[in-house]
Amino acid sequence: MIRAIHVFKEDRTLFSDVVVGNEDLDNDAVMTLVSSSAKKMQEWKIDSMEIERFRYVYINSHDTQFILTMDRQASLNKVEEALIEMVSRFMTAFEKDLETDDWKTTDFAPFKAGFRKIIGRIPVKVCLAGHGGTGKTTLLELATLPSKGPPQEYVPTFFGDKALLKANFDPYVFSMFDLGGQDRFVQEWGKIIRSGSMVFVVTDSTNDNLAWTRRVAYPVLKNELPYARIIAVANKQDITGALSPETVGKKLGIPAYGMQANQRDFRDRWLGLLRGLAFETIDFKVVRDIEVD
Ligand SMILES: Nc1nc2c(ncn2[C@@H]2O[C@H](COP(=O)(O)OP(=O)(O)O)[C@@H](O)[C@H]2O)c(=O)[nH]1
Ligand SMILES: [Mg+2]
Known part of the structure; x- marks a missing residue:
């Protein structure tokens, strides 16, 4: 950017x-x-x-x-x-x-x-990083295909899914990547996300998933994207027992924002987070500054 x-x-x-x-x-x-x-x-x-x-x-x-x-x-x-x-x-x-x-x-x-x-001609790279099933593809669809509605079926994504977002971010254009979250792909993230400006850690707001994020995703992000901006999306807030965004933020050591990616009503909120991180008007961290014990 x-x-x-x-x-x-x-x-x-x-x-x-x-x-x-x-x-x-x-x-x-x-x-x-x-x-x-x-x-x-x-x-x-x-x-x-x-x-x-x-x-x-x-x-x-x-x-x-x-x-x-x-x-x-x-x-x-x-x-x-x-x-x-x-x-x-x-x-x-x-x-x-x-x-x-x-x-x-x-x-x-x-x-x-x-x-x-x-x-505006150089797309700003945005990475959705998170384990499989946390809602990355749904978020990508929510941002890009509002008329079609987000998919309600789970389809595992091979890494590299990508979309160009042209509206709402003037003067920037975003190139958004859904990084597949199967463990065998995570080591390859670096190849896709090199030169990414922004990272959204997508979590389903469960303890297991937060542990995975810290153990598997964080080392790769810290190695590959130390200077990128990062926040967490505490997705699936509708599910009973979902950890609150505050708890997710505390456990991940980065600001976290609640989300329900499969609800079209949340589209504005999602676009707002994208804008907020791009223009630095919301709380965020720089990847290199993440502290986890
Ligand atoms: N209940 C609930 N389900 C969601 C939410 N967001 C996504 N899902 C569903 O979770 C499943 C996995 O989503 P997907 O986007 O494919 O995950 P990905 O592997 O991270 O790309 C799909 O069935 C989605 O419809 C949410 O906020 N609440
Ligand atoms: Mg996917």
Whole structure:
């Protein structure tokens, strides 16, 4: 996920658009550091640096520094391509201004639409991780096929089921994966979920399933996706004896949200959780910070 763009020239901000901000870092200090590094680079060379769960990808052109802030976990290649495209669009529109002193008074705000269009072209990877039968496929269907209604039959899923979610998340598009939860597949999760930005741990809110999640799923997630955001979906809240979302959250060491994936009424809630984790407006954890005894 590309989170923000900043464009600097002679230490002035020409343009910035922060789609998803963060309170983890002193962002002004980071921008000063990255732009001073960018300034020294050759024209059109791309470099990047990582700080905690973020990666800053930057380029220098016409003595102007372009910095994209992205999730560290996401694919660098695609973001580099996007950066090149953004800079060429920017130059098409503003090259003349930048070559004279006109840039000091130019209004760069119209660039925002183009920027947002480009970041929407890189799907944000969303992983549904959990044991078989917890409701991952049902959640995928709930998000993608509202007109058809969620399936009521259990069909085991081979890993790699995937859907593209285009609505509701502007400017982003989500690519959502149902990671099959049969034990023999879990070790393969890494191949599918590499570069995932967000993880939803799906549980049926039973003690057995929480134990499985901690024992089998957590080690793989911590290895493969340390910088991704994560929350738990405490599914099957309608079943008698289901553990409450609070209990699920405590046992998993991450915020948990109650769900009934087989009820269409819960679609808005589900989309709300997807949006909330994407835009960081709900409580979440970073995978690497999960503490389990
Ligand atoms: N009672 C109840 N059943 C659910 C709920 N969510 C999913 N299911 C059912 O649980 C079964 C397994 O769901 P599925 O999505 O295939 O699980 P997956 O293996 O994780 O993909 C299906 O029969 C679903 O209809 C729920 O909230 N409550
Ligand atoms: Mg499935």
